[in-house]
Amino acid sequence: MAIFSLQSTPTDAAGWLDLARRAEAAGFDALLAADHPGSCGDPFVALAAAASVTTTIGLGSYVSNLGVREPMLLATAVATLDVVSGGRARLGVGAGHTPAEWRAVGRKRPDVAGRVRRCVAAAEAVRALLDGEEVTVDSPELAVRAARLESPRPVQERVPLTVGTSNSTLLRWAGAHADVVGLAGFGRTLDDGHRHEARWRADQIEAQLARVAEGAAGRARPPALEALVQTVTVTDDAEAVAAQRAVAAGLTGPELLATPFVLIGTEDEIVAAVAEHERRWGVTRFVVRADALDPLTPVLHRLAT
Numbered sequence: 001m002a003i004f005s006l007q008s009t010p011t012d013a014a015g016w017l018d019l020a021r022r023a024e025a026a027g028f029d030a031l032l033a034a035d036h037p038g039s040c041g042d043p044f045v046a047l048a049a050a051a052s053v054t055t056t057i058g059l060g061s062y063v064s065n066l067g068v069r070e071p072m073l074l075a076t077a078v079a080t081l082d083v084v085s086g087g088r089a090r091l092g093v094g095a096g097h098t099p100a101e102w103r104a105v106g107r108k109r110p111d112v113a114g115r116v117r118r119c120v121a122a123a124e125a126v127r128a129l130l131d132g133e134e135v136t137v138d139s140p141e142l143a144v145r146a147a148r149l150e151s152p153r154p155v156q157e158r159v160p161l162t163v164g165t166s167n168s169t170l171l172r173w174a175g176a177h178a179d180v181v182g183l184a185g186f187g188r189t190l191d192d193g194h195r196h197e198a199r200w201r202a203d204q205i206e207a208q209l210a211r212v213a214e215g216a217a218g219r220a221r222p223p224a225l226e227a228l229v230q231t232v233t234v235t236d237d238a239e240a241v242a243a244q245r246a247v248a249a250g251l252t253g254p255e256l257l258a259t260p261f262v263l264i265g266t267e268d269e270i271v272a273a274v275a276e277h278e279r280r281w282g283v284t285r286f287v288v289r290a291d292a293l294d295p296l297t298p299v300l301h302r303l304a305t
Contacts, residue, residue, distance in 0.1 A: 002274045002303050003224075005030040007062050008290035009040040013049070019290060020050035023057060026297040027304055030058030030090055032287060035065060038104050044077040051085035060090025062287060063164040063182065067096035067118055068105050071125035071135070072147050079130060079154045087155035091126065092162040092182070095119035095170060110141070116169050117141045123163065127177070130159050162226065166199050168211045175215025175223060180285060182226045183208060185261045198249040200259045205281060226285035227260035227277070232292035234299075238265035260286070263296075270299050 006023045008031070010016035023031050031050055033043030043061040051059055059081060064074060082089035095115040096102075102109040110118065118141035125135045125142065129149040137144040163174035164182030174181045185200050199208075209225070216222035233241050241264050242253035249256060256262055260277040263270050263286070277283045288296060 002278065003029045003285045004296065004300055005032050005058070005062075005226075005285070005287045006290060006293060007032040007034060007228075007287050009034045009043075010046045010049075011041075016046060017049065017053045019293070020054050020057070022293060024054045026293060027300040028057060028293075029285075030060060032060050032062035032090070032092065035061040035063065035069075035092075036098060037065075037068065037101055039100075044081050047081055047089075048084050051081070051088065055086075057088065058090050058160075059085050059088050060160075060162070061092050063092035063094040063162065065096030065098070065101055066093050066122035066126075067109070067115055068101050068107070069093075069122070071122050071129060071142070071144055072149070074122075075126045075129035075149050076152075078126070078159055079149060079152045082154040082156055082159060083152045089154065089156070089159050090162065091130070091159050092164060093119065093123050093126070094164040094182075094184075095167065097186075112167070114141060116167055119170060120173050123161070123173075123177075127161060130154055164228065166208060168208075171208055171211035172215035175212035175217075176219070177215075178223045180224045180226050181212050182228060182287070183260070183283070184228050185230070185259070198251075198261075200249050200251060200261055201255070202258065205259065209281060224285050225281065225283045226287060227281075227283050229261055229263055229286050229288045229292070231262040231264060232288050232295055233262075233264045234267060234270070234295040235264065236266055238269055263288075263292075267299050267302065270296075271302055274299075274303065 006028045033046045034040050035043045047059040099109045121142040128135045134148045160179040162180040162182050163178040164184050166184050166186045242256045246253045246256040260283045
C-alpha cells in the first residue's frame with residue numbers, strides 16, 4: 001500500500017493543531033514540518049504541539065539543513081520529540097541549498113561538494129548520537145568532540161532516517177544508510193536561493209534510482225523510495241492541467257504525468273498513477289503539501305482498502 005505524508009508549517013496555533021488532527025484522521029502516515037530557519041516556524045516546537053493532539057501519526061522535519069543544524073542540538077530535538085510523542089519522531093535531513101540560512105548563522109555556504117561532505121558527516125553524527133554512541137569528529141566540515149546524548153533518550157530503538165536529495169553522492173550514501181530516500185526532483189538552485197530547476201525527465205529519475213541502488217547493494221532491506229510531490233490536482237481533464245504545468249518543467253504533458261512528482265487526474269487516475277509509480281520507479285511513499293489534504297483524503301481511503 002502506498003504511504004502518504006503531509007508537509008506544512010504553522011502560521012497560527014488553531015490552524016496547525018486542526019491540520020494535525022485532520023491529517024491523522026485522513027490516514028496520512030506522518031505530519032512533516034518544513035525547516036528553513038528565518039522563513040518558517042521551528043519544526044520541532046511545532047511537531048511537539050501536534051503530538052499533544054494526536055496519537056498515531058508520525059512527526060518529523062522535512063528536511064533539516066545539516067549545513068546549519070549542529071548534530072548535538074538536532075539529536076536532542078529529535079530525541080525530545082520522540083519522548084513527548086510517545087515514539088513517533090522521524091528524522092529528515094538534507095544538505096541544504098538556501099544561501100540566506102548560512103549567512104544567518106555567520107557562515108559562508110560551501111560549494112556542492114562541501115555541502116555533501118558536511119551532510120554525510122553530520123548525518124552520521126546525529127545517527128550515532130541517537131543510537132547512544134559517543135561522537136568525535138574533527139574535519140574541515142564538522143567539529144564534534146566527545147558528544148553523547150545521555151538524556152533524553154529516544155523511545156524508539158531506531159528513529160527512522162529520511163535523506164532528501166538529488167545529489168549523486170548523497171543518493172549513494174542514502175541507499176546504504178537511510179530508511180527512506182526522499183527523491184526531491186531538484187536540479188540547480190535558482191537565483192532566488194529557494195526555487196530549483198526540475199530534474200523530472202525519465203532518464204534523470206532513472207539515474208537517481210541507479211545511484212540509490214548502488215549504495216543499497218548488499219543491504220538485506222533496501223531503503224524505501226519517496227517522492228516529494230509538487231502538484232496535486234483532482235480533475236477530469238488531466239491532460240489540460242498537465243500541459244500547463246509541463247512547460248515550466250521542460251516536459252510534455254504525458255511526460256509530466258509519468259513522473260512521481262505530480263498527481264493529476266480523477267481519483268481513479270491518481271490511484272492508477274500511484275500503482276504505476278511503484279511498478280515503474282519503485283516509489284511507494286509520497287510527501288504532499290497541506291493543500292492536498294482534502295483532495296487526497298478519498299484517494300487515501302481507496303488505497304487503504
